[in-house]
Amino acid sequence: MTLIKTLTGALLASAAFTSAAQACEITLRSSDTHPEGYPTVAAVEHMGELLQERSDGRICVEVFASAQLGEEKDTIEQTQLGVIDLNRVSLGPFNNIIEETKVFSLPYIFRSTDHMHDVVDSDIGQDILDEFQNHNLVGLAYFDGGSRSFYNSQKPIKSIEDVEGLKFRVMQSDVFVDMVDALGGNATPMPYGEVYSSIQTGVIDGAENNWPSYESSGHYEVAGYYTLDQHLIVPEVLVMSKSSWDNLSEDDQALVQQAARDSMPVMRELWAEREAASEAQVLAAGVEVIRDIDKTPFIEAMVPVYERHVTSDKLKDLVTRIQAVE
Structure with a gap:
């Protein structure tokens, strides 16, 4: 029923294209759960500008922000x-679909943002x-998805013991669920759009995310303790429907691919x-930010998470290759 509802929403939204988009021979509909002006939204819009220019106006991108076409799943x-041509999604929801994406979602797999950039x-x-081609x-x-840290409405988290019993929203990924459980918390998978009200009403105590998401969602208004444990530095991914891709000529496929790649440095600068x-706005609002935290116990607690999810030789090899990148 949810899929039917969201499909209907997508079809209705597609009827609202601007006159500029309608003038293009090919209009690619792109979805993003984040609001207008967010770096990922702006990056895909930049990609669309490059495509329109390089195709002499034949190819346009219409970005539907703020989850207009539905939540990520x-x-x-x-x-x-x-039904949707392009989609900017965090890698987390892909973990249960494409096994190889799990390695980028492993806690503390990346030592820093620079390390993550070098790997991707x-x-x-x-x-x-x-691997995405095997899944349409x-x-x-x-x-970039930034470094993700825990925030909650109950108390400052200064040690792993402070996580005990707290209910945290996580993305719909077994890796994320097991990560919170390994720290002693209670993981609650739910759509991003439900987090604010769920914290406000006490259904959950908090969530985990990066500075821009914490700020733009307004979650800092209902969860005033933010601990920079930086357990995840999960990249996000821009994907295209295989059927939409196959409908393009080889030359147009090359244009789309290059425009997507050329949007990456722009996105990183905007991010x-x-x-x-976002950090400045959150601090001005009076949020208590815990920066000085010993990550060692958090990292050590992830051993069973790796043992459960890094099982195949292929995944073990990917982890080894990532850790070897200087």
Whole structure:
């Protein structure tokens, strides 16, 4: 029923294209759960500008922000079916669909943002993008998702013991569920759009996310304790429906691929600016930010998470290759 509802929403939204988009021969509909102005939204809009210019106006991108076409789980299904052409999604929801994406979602797999960039820009990143084609999708590019940390409405988290018993929203990923459970918390998978009201009403105590998401969602208003444990630095991914891709000529496929890649440095610059601005806004609102935290117990608690999810030789090899990147 949910899929039917979101499909209907997508069809209705597609009827609202601007006159500029209607003038194009090909209009690619793109979904994002984040609001207008968010770095991922702006990056896909930039990609659309590049495409329109390089195709002499033949190809346009119409971005539907703020989850207009549905939450991430539903839009992934729509993209696989070809109802949505492009989709910017966190890698988390793909963990249960494409096994190889799990390695980028492992807690503390990346030592820093620079390390993550070096990995996704390497053949490791391309190897994982290639796996999307086996699931009716084409992986085009990686975007930044920042470092994710815990926030809650109950108390400051200064040690692993403070996590005990707290209920945290996580993305619909077994890796994320097991991560919270390993720390002694209670993981509650739920759509991003339900988090604010769920914290406000006490259904959950908090969630985990990056500075821009914590700020733009307003979650800091109802969860005033933010601990920079930085357990995840999960890249986000821009994918295209395989059926939409196959409908393009080889030349147009090359244009789309290059425009997506050229949007990555723009997105990274916008992301760095947005992180700083979001942090400043959150601090001005009086949120208690816990920066000085010993991560060692958190990292050590992840051993069973790795043992459960890094089981195949392929995944073990990917982890080894990622850890070897300087």
